[in-house]
Amino acid sequence: MATEEKNYIEINPRRCKGCAACVVACPNDCIEVGSEINQMGYQFARFAVNKCIACGMCFYTCPEFGAITVYKKSRKGA
Amino acid sequence: MLAGVKPSCFFMENKEMHTIKHQKARSLYPTFERKAPGAEVSHYCPGCGHGTVHNLIAEAIDDLGIQDRVVFCSPVGCSVFAYYYFDVGNIQCAHGRAPAVASAIRRTHDDAIVISYQGDGDLAGIGMSQIVHAANRGENITVFFINNAIYGMTGGQMAPTTILNQKTVTTPSGRHAANEGFPIGISEIINSLHAPVFVERVSLATAPKVMKARMAIRKALRNQVDKKGFSLVEILSPCPVNWKMTAVESRRWLEENLEPVFPVGNLRDLAKGPFDRVDRKKAGRVSDRKILEILGVDEKEVHTSSIHLKEEQNVKIAGFGGQGVLSTGILLANCAIAEGLQTTWLPSYGAEMRGGTANASVNISHEAIGSPIVSFPNVLMAMNLPSLDAFEDTVRPGGCILVNSSMVPRQVRRTDVAAYHIPATDMANNIGSPQIANVILLTVYALVSGAITLETLQKVIPLSIKRKNLVNINMKAIEAGIAWLEENRK
CATH class of the missing domain: 3.40.920.10 (Pyruvate-ferredoxin oxidoreductase, PFOR, domain III)
Incomplete structure (x- = not known):
């Protein structure tokens, strides 16, 4: 699968308050706010477009703690 | 097509192919038990700048390897509960007095890395005198000043840093200089003093600016580790709820309205110099023995008790x-x-x-x-x-x-x-x-x-x-x- 060779982020839906700061921060528009709601009643952000460059902009902009984790593909991989 | 892919598809990848590049800092608790059992989220409103700054500070603490040395002085304001989150030494200080508390810790604990984290009501309002004097003494502490131009915790009243014409609960027709005076530029005030070594104003308006804030925060902490002296980072931070905007709008408003009044950039960086601005070697430090002498107490006069407690x-x-x-x-x-x-x-x-x-x-x-x-x-x-x-x-x-x-x-x-x-x-x-x-x-x-x-x-x-x-x-x-x-x- 193509994603194996790509960077990606994980957004923990339980920790997201849906402020969308990450959506604006992402230079490649990979993130969107979905229509599902989480246990706090917020529509949470999700990783939607697989063009992540693992720059960490979403991670540093996010005001929550550990809501976003950024994974970079290993050089050795694939 | 890809837009419809559920995130879980990506989670199932073989993780050996990937390395974690950015994750939650170790200086933050895994869960925030003092907030509520098992709590994973902050008490901050969606889009609040505090969480972003907390993350940046926690990452810097991790990277500098100073978690065991940090004493975090939290203020009165929304960030009063910073001790919920930071797995470091914590003191919650009286309103505006964090720089005074930080000074005391500095003087008594040589190894401590002392962080004073304050909002604009706390630092520029009730605590103006404390911050000016701590900076003037050049205490080797790091102050993070969160400026959101409003009183957040109490519900959006005018702050000393509220800009002209900004509407708040207590300035419903906007702040007017004739009534409430002009917004106070704290970084400029601190920069007018002799002793501070590092003063920078940063903004959280956009991701690149957040990265600049990150660098300033790291530098301000590094200065303290290197015993350079007083560092202050003023962080322009969004308060979407009290500005009555969405998180995204608030960041735009911050850039368009706050930044022209409070220009971002470095005002002072003397940390490259070989010396602290304050020559501390000349400062006479009185030994404990000397203090006992002055007080007329004989050190040998130790009270002995005839009681033998089995345990405390x-x-x-x-x-x-x-x-x-x-x-x-x-x-x-x-x-x-x-x-x-x-x-x-x-x-x-x-x-x-x-x-x-x-x-x-x-x-x-x-x-x-x-x-x-x-x-x-x-x-x-x-x-x-x-x-x-x-x-x-x-x-x-x-x-x-x-x-x-x-x-x-x-x-x-x-x-x-x-x-x-x-x-x-x-x-x-x-x-x-x-x-x-x-x-x-x-x-x-x-x-x-x-x-x-x-x-x-x-x-x-x-x-x-x-x-x-x-x-x-x-x-x-x-x-x-x-x-x-x-x-x-x-």
């Missing part, structure tokens, strides 16, 4: 206000002092003068006592039922519980502690005054613990009673306590 006594005395709960604590602590022991007394009571609940924590030890708080006592004196209900389970196994059984209609349920059910109020009424029930309990405690002697108790009571005609009745209470224990010892 952590006593909780609880009951209704008016039952003499707090004064029993003072009496016990005074007796311990008279015995040449170390002791602390800490009261806790409601606003009512009578009838509310009250408790006193007393520690008695041969060693210096670190904290006056008693969370898990080994002695509980319960003057009424609510007190026994509240504290019974906190008593450490092997401890003892003394119950005023006149007021408590049940037995002690714990089987791993020694329980004494003393009808103290009834006994006190028989002697002539319900006020002395506490002394009966205290007498029994003195006898079973050996922490204080009855001779000392008899000597100290007359000194601590204002109405001297009550001394005799208190002496009778002691006798009653002795008699009760003799009868019930089997």
